[in-house]
Amino acid sequence: MSRPVILSPPDSVTDRPQTFFELRMKMHMAARDVEGMLERVLPQPRGLHKRLHEAMRYAVFAGGKRLRPFLVLSCANLFGVERPRALRVGAAIEALHTYSLIHDDLPCMDDDDLRRGRPTTHVAFDEATAVLAGDALLTIAFEILSDPATHPFADVRCRLLAELAKAAGNAGMVGGQMIDMEAVEHPLGYDETVALQRMKTGALFEFCCEAGAILAEAAPQDHDRLRNYARDFGLLFQITDDVLDAVGTVETAGKAVAKDQEQGKATLVSILGLDGARQEAERLARRAGSALDPYGAEADDLRDLALFLLDRDS
Amino acid sequence: MSRPVILSPPDSVTDRPQTFFELRMKMHMAARDVEGMLERVLPQPRGLHKRLHEAMRYAVFAGGKRLRPFLVLSCANLFGVERPRALRVGAAIEALHTYSLIHDDLPCMDDDDLRRGRPTTHVAFDEATAVLAGDALLTIAFEILSDPATHPFADVRCRLLAELAKAAGNAGMVGGQMIDMEAVEHPLGYDETVALQRMKTGALFEFCCEAGAILAEAAPQDHDRLRNYARDFGLLFQITDDVLDAVGTVETAGKAVAKDQEQGKATLVSILGLDGARQEAERLARRAGSALDPYGAEADDLRDLALFLLDRDS
Numbered sequence: 001m002s003r004p005v006i007l008s009p010p011d012s013v014t015d016r017p018q019t020f021f022e023l024r025m026k027m028h029m030a031a032r033d034v035e036g037m038l039e040r041v042l043p044q045p046r047g048l049h050k051r052l053h054e055a056m057r058y059a060v061f062a063g064g065k066r067l068r069p070f071l072v073l074s075c076a077n078l079f080g081v082e083r084p085r086a087l088r089v090g091a092a093i094e095a096l097h098t099y100s101l102i103h104d105d106l107p108c109m110d111d112d113d114l115r116r117g118r119p120t121t122h123v124a125f126d127e128a129t130a131v132l133a134g135d136a137l138l139t140i141a142f143e144i145l146s147d148p149a150t151h152p153f154a155d156v157r158c159r160l161l162a163e164l165a166k167a168a169g170n171a172g173m174v175g176g177q178m179i180d181m182e183a184v185e186h187p188l189g190y191d192e193t194v195a196l197q198r199m200k201t202g203a204l205f206e207f208c209c210e211a212g213a214i215l216a217e218a219a220p221q222d223h224d225r226l227r228n229y230a231r232d233f234g235l236l237f238q239i240t241d242d243v244l245d246a247v248g249t250v251e252t253a254g255k256a257v258a259k260d261q262e263q264g265k266a267t268l269v270s271i272l273g274l275d276g277a278r279q280e281a282e283r284l285a286r287r288a289g290s291a292l293d294p295y296g297a298e299a300d301d302l303r304d305l306a307l308f309l310l311d312r313d314s
Numbered sequence: 315m316s317r318p319v320i321l322s323p324p325d326s327v328t329d330r331p332q333t334f335f336e337l338r339m340k341m342h343m344a345a346r347d348v349e350g351m352l353e354r355v356l357p358q359p360r361g362l363h364k365r366l367h368e369a370m371r372y373a374v375f376a377g378g379k380r381l382r383p384f385l386v387l388s389c390a391n392l393f394g395v396e397r398p399r400a401l402r403v404g405a406a407i408e409a410l411h412t413y414s415l416i417h418d419d420l421p422c423m424d425d426d427d428l429r430r431g432r433p434t435t436h437v438a439f440d441e442a443t444a445v446l447a448g449d450a451l452l453t454i455a456f457e458i459l460s461d462p463a464t465h466p467f468a469d470v471r472c473r474l475l476a477e478l479a480k481a482a483g484n485a486g487m488v489g490g491q492m493i494d495m496e497a498v499e500h501p502l503g504y505d506e507t508v509a510l511q512r513m514k515t516g517a518l519f520e521f522c523c524e525a526g527a528i529l530a531e532a533a534p535q536d537h538d539r540l541r542n543y544a545r546d547f548g549l550l551f552q553i554t555d556d557v558l559d560a561v562g563t564v565e566t567a568g569k570a571v572a573k574d575q576e577q578g579k580a581t582l583v584s585i586l587g588l589d590g591a592r593q594e595a596e597r598l599a600r601r602a603g604s605a606l607d608p609y610g611a612e613a614d615d616l617r618d619l620a621l622f623l624l625d626r627d628s
Contacts, residue, residue, distance in 0.1 A: 051496065052489055103445055135449075154469035
C-alpha cells in the first residue's frame with residue numbers, strides 16, 4: 001500500500017532543503033537511547049507482581065516515535081545539557097505519556113483495542129492490570145525525576161517535578177481528558193477546542209521543551225521561548241493528529257481512526273475544514289520555528305521537527 | 315445497634331489508664347486541620363472540567379479517620395516540625411490514599427459500590443470520571459510536595475517526593491495491589507501475605523512516619539525508629555482490618571465486608587485464626603510502642619494510636 005502524503009511542507013515555509021533524512025536519523029538515535037534508559041529505570045519482571053512489570057514494559061516498549069523525549073533532548077542540547085540527564089527526563093516523560101495512553105484506551109474511556117498496531121494493554125493483559133500498570137508508570141515518572149542522577153541540584157529536580165505534576169494533573173493532561181469526554185455531549189467551539197488540546201496534549205509538550213531550560217538553569221527568557229515554540233508545536237501536533245484521524249487508515253495510523261467523527265466530537269479539522277487545517281498547521285510550524293530565532297542554526301532540529309509534523313503519516 | 319468490641323487492649327499492654335479520650339480529641343483536631351489544608355490545595359470545581367474537581371472532592375471529603383495524616387503530624391511533632399508543613403505532607407498523603415481507594419473500588423478491581431457508607435466514586439459519577447479523579451489525586455500529591463510551602467529546602471522536598479514515589483509505586487502500594495489480585499488464583503502463605511501487606515498498605519504508613527523525620531532533617535537512627543514503629547503499626551492495622559472484614563457488619567464498617575473470604579483470599583486472620591490474630595496484634599502494638607522508647611512520653615500519642623487500633627470498629 002502506498003504511503004499517503006497528507007500534508008507536505010511547501011517551499012515557502014523553509015529556505016533549506018528538507019529531506020528530513022538527518023532529522024529522522026537523529027530521532028532514531030534519540031529513540032534508541034531513551035529506550036536504553038527506560039530499560040534501565042523500569043523494573044525487571046520478577047517477584048509475585050511480575051505481571052505488573054510485564055504490563056508496564058509491554059506498554060512502554062511498543063514502538064512509537066518517542067517524540068516527547070526527542071523534544072527534551074533537542075531543547076536541552078541548545079544549552080549544552082549533559083545527555084544522560086536529558087535522557088532520564090525523557091524516560092520519565094515517556095513513562096508518563098504511556099500511562100495516559102493505557103488509561104485512555106480503557107473500555108470505560110475511549111475503549112480502544114488497538115494501539116501502535118498491537119492489542120492495547122487491557123486487551124493483552126486485563127483491565128485491572130492495565131489500570132495498575134498506568135498507575136505505576138505515572139508514579140515511576142516522579143521517582144525517576146526525584147533521583148539525584150537526573151540532576152545533582154535538588155532545586156532543579158524539584159522544579160522538574162513541580163512542572164511535570166502541573167502539566168500532567170487536573171489543570172493539564174487529566175483535566176483536558178475530562179473536558180474531551182464531556183465534549184461528546186457538549187460540542188465545543190474553536191477557542192474551547194484549542195484550550196482543551198493545550199491541556200490534554202499541549203501541557204506535556206510544553207513541559208518537554210521547558211525541561212531543557214530547567215536542566216540548564218537557563219534564563220527566564222529561554223523558558224519563555226521554549227514554551228512559545230512548544231505551544232505552537234503542540235497545537236500543530238494536534239491538528240495533524242486530527243487530520244490523520246479524519247483521512248488516515250488503520251493500517252498507516254496503527255490505531256483506530258475516524259473515532260472522533262463517530263463520537264460526534266468537534267475536532268480542529270471538523271471546525272477548520274481540511275484546507276483550513278492545512279493552512280493553520282503551516283502557519284503554526286512557521287511561528288514555532290521563529291520563536292527560536294535567537295538560537296540561530298542551533299535550533300534547526302526543532303524547526304525541522306515542526307515541519308516534519310506537516311508530513312507525518314502516523 | 316450496639317458497637318461491637320472486636321479487640322480490646324489488655325492491661326498487660328500498657329501501664330497507663332487508656333480511655334483514648336485525649337487521643338480521639340487529637341485525632342479529631344488533626345482531621346479537621348488536614349481537611350482545611352485539603353480544602354486549600356485541591357482545585358475548586360470550575361471550568362469545563364468541573365466534573366473532575368467535583369469527583370476528586372467527593373472522594374476526598376468522604377469522612378474517614380485521616381489516620382495517615384495523623385501519623386505524619388505525630389511523628390513530625392516529635393522533632394518540633396512546624397505544623398503547617400506536616401499538614402501539607404498529610405494532605406498529599408490523603409490525596410494519594412484516596413486515589414488508591416477510588417481505583418481499588420473500580421468494577422475491574424474490587425468492584426465495590428460502597429465506601430465509608432456512601433456510593434463509591436464510579437457509582438456516584440461514572441467509571442471514566444473515577445479513573446481520571448484517581449489519576450489527578452495521585453498527581454496532585456506530588457504537586458503538593460514539590461511546592462516550597464511544604465518545606466523551604468529543595469533537598470527535603472525531593473527526599474519526600476522520592477520516598478513517596480517508592481512507597482506508592484510498583485515496589486510498594488501498586489505492586490502490593492497486583493499481588494493481592496493474583497492471590498485470588500494463587501493463595502499465599504503467612505510470610506508472603508505479610509510481605510504483600512507491607513507493600514500494599516505498609517509502605518505508605520512507613521512513609522507517613524518517616525516523613526516526620528525527613529521534614530525535621532533528623533538523624534538516621536530517628537528514621538530507623540520511625541520506620542520500625544510504622545512497620546509494626548502497618549501490620550497491626552492490616553490484621554485489625556482483616557478482623558473487621560471477617561466479623562464486622564456493613565453498618566459498622568461502612569463498606570462491604572467478608573469480601574476477602576468470598577474471593578477466597580488468604581488473610582492474616584484466616585491463616586492465624588481469630589485468637590492468633592488477636593495475640594499477634596497485641597504483640598505488634600507493644601513492639602511498635604517500644605521502638606519509640608528513646609522519645610519517652612513525647613511519643614505517647616503514637617503508642618496510644620497502636621493500642622487504639624486494637625479497639626477499632628471501622
